[in-house]
Amino acid sequence: MTILNINRSCGNPSYSGRLQIMRSKDALFLINILPTETYLKGVVPSEMPASYHLEALKAQAVCARSYALSAVKNPKYDFADLNDSTSCQVYMNQGTDTQTDLAVDATASEVLSSLQKIVTAKYFSSSCGSLSSSDDIWGYPDTASQDTHMTERLETEPPGIPALSSEEAFRNFIFQPAENTYLESSDPWFRWQTELSMAHIRSNIAESFAKRMSADPKRFTVLSSDGTIDPDDISQIKIVKRAESGVLQKIKLIGRNQELTVSGEYNIRCLLVPSSDTAVILQDKSTRNGMSLLPSGYFFLEEINDGEQITGYKIYGGGFGHGAGLSQNGADTLAEKGYDYREILTYFFEGINIENVNTLE
Numbered sequence: 001m002t003i004l005n006i007n008r009s010c011g012n013p014s015y016s017g018r019l020q021i022m023r024s025k026d027a028l029f030l031i032n033i034l035p036t037e038t039y040l041k042g043v044v045p046s047e048m049p050a051s052y053h054l055e056a057l058k059a060q061a062v063c064a065r066s067y068a069l070s071a072v073k074n075p076k077y078d079f080a081d082l083n084d085s086t087s088c089q090v091y092m093n094q095g096t097d098t099q100t101d102l103a104v105d106a107t108a109s110e111v112l113s114s115l116q117k118i119v120t121a122k123y124f125s126s127s128c129g130s131l132s133s134s135d136d137i138w139g140y141p142d143t144a145s146q147d148t149h150m151t152e153r154l155e156t157e158p159p160g161i162p163a164l165s166s167e168e169a170f171r172n173f174i175f176q177p178a179e180n181t182y183l184e185s186s187d188p189w190f191r192w193q194t195e196l197s198m199a200h201i202r203s204n205i206a207e208s209f210a211k212r213m214s215a216d217p218k219r220f221t222v223l224s225s226d227g228t229i230d231p232d233d234i235s236q237i238k239i240v241k242r243a244e245s246g247v248l249q250k251i252k253l254i255g256r257n258q259e260l261t262v263s264g265e266y267n268i269r270c271l272l273v274p275s276s277d278t279a280v281i282l283q284d285k286s287t288r289n290g291m292s293l294l295p296s297g298y299f300f301l302e303e304i305n306d307g308e309q310i311t312g313y314k315i316y317g318g319g320f321g322h323g324a325g326l327s328q329n330g331a332d333t334l335a336e337k338g339y340d341y342r343e344i345l346t347y348f349f350e351g352i353n354i355e356n357v358n359t360l361e
Contacts, residue, residue, distance in 0.1 A: 003030070013092040016042075022079045031080050032091075039091065040064055040104045046090040047123070048328050050097040053335035056328070057103035059344040062354060063121035063326055064089055065104075066111040069357060070120040112149075112345065112352045116361045119149050119352055122325035126189040127155050128298040128318025129182035130162045130173070131348070132245040137265055137297075137324045149349045150324045152245040155183045159347070164246035167239060171300050173246060174316050183333045188282040189320040192295055194274045195304065197312040198235065204271050205231040205253065209260070212267050219267055224258035233258055236310055237272075237301060247297045247323055265297025265322060272315070295320045325349065 002014040017034025032039075040061060048060040067089055068082065075081045076088060084091035112119040122134070131154075133139075134147035154160035164170045177185060184190050209229060213220040222229055233255030240261065241250035248268055253260040262268055272294050274280060279287035280295060288295075299317025303310050321327075326348040334344045342354055 006030075008093045010093065010095040013095075015092065024077075024079065029077075029079065036065065036068060037104060037108060039068065041096050041101050042092040043068070043089050044100040044104060045095070045097045046093040048100075048332075050094075050099045052328075052332040054099065054103060054106075055335040055339060055341045055344060056331040057100055058107050058341035059326065059331050059335075060123070060328065061100075061103045061107045062110050062112060062341065062345060063123050065107070065109075065357075066113075066118055066121040069111060070118050073118070107341065109356045109358060110354055111357045111360070112349060113355045113360055114149060114352055118357065118360065119349065120147070121349065122150060122322070123328060124319075124321025124323060124325065125327070126187050126320040126329040127182075127184050127323060127327040128174075128190060128246070128296065129155050129177055129184065130164060130246045130298065130323070131155055131159075131327070132243060132247045132322070132324045134324055136243040136245050136247050136249065137322050149352050151350050152243065155327065155330055156181055157183070162245050165242050165244045167242070167300060170242060170246045170298075171316075174298075174300065174318055183330045184327065187329050188284040188286055189295065189318070189329070191283040191316075191318045192280050193314065193316045194278060194280045194294075195312055195314045196272060196274060196278070197304075198310060200275050200278075201237070201253075201272065201312075202231040202234055203275075204273060205229065205234060205260070208270050212270055216264060216267060219263040221261040222258070223261075229258060229260050230255065234260070237313060239301065245323070248299065249297075266293075269294040269297055296323060298323060 001019055002012050004012050006013055015032050016038050017032055020031040020033060022029045022031055043064045044061050048057060071081045082088040112121050133152045134150045152162055154162050164173050234253045236254040238252040238254060240252055242248050247265050250263045251268055262271060270293060273291060276290045279289050281287055296317055296319040298319050299315050302314040304312040331344050345354060
């Protein structure tokens, strides 16, 4: 069935299975009910280009199946297991494809597992050369994520151990990566740069702070006389914490009479997203405009000054996405080198098995 008032990259998407409309509070939701393997044939081409090597597509299929079946055990909604966006897995943004269908069929029912349990397999677009642990990205200061399968490592052959928590070490890593050492060193997103004016940063805070704090209150701390933030008073950004993987974990936005501490790479990327008319310049000199997030949390800041006043920041970074789990571009690079999908998955995930879901508890 084709839905004419929904537009995706493929145009108006056509859905297999059954469609059901549900009301929740003041909204209507369109629910697609279908078998897992059919669902995956709408996910894999939407999450990874069908032009990638087949072994990379197979690795993506196993990750997507693992993620989906984990969600079935812990549904996101009362009336549905998943949504079709990047907050879960992108579904039917692209039409089905014979190559991605083949990847799903060739890995039918296979999932990542550990101790007879399905592993929630996370993935992202492109790496800066360093991969993060689950705790680096999703752990809270007082709560570990309990996921030990995504670990800090350099994206080399074999994987190395990163030591990038200092600003000097991370700056050197961004500016002077060892040539041809990292899997994705030739990818345009491997290195990028942009800049933000203080005026735009204040505008971002005014537009996004309340929404992000409401969604993720544990990661924000406000120090001011009345417990509120005046965006117009913010005049400086201070880096507070960076993981050994290099991903930024905590910053302070400082004013004369207030401080806002922001934790979590996603929240930081939201508040420091460039304006729609400011380009992100990739290492191949191509540009991207109109981004909804800063490309990644792997970046450092360089002040732009007018006398003693900070007027903005240059941002130098690498990678695209959160940086934990399977790098989709890295998976394709490994496939090109001759890795099969099982070898790709064990490269990115530690201590996992690849098993038929029907054999698990």
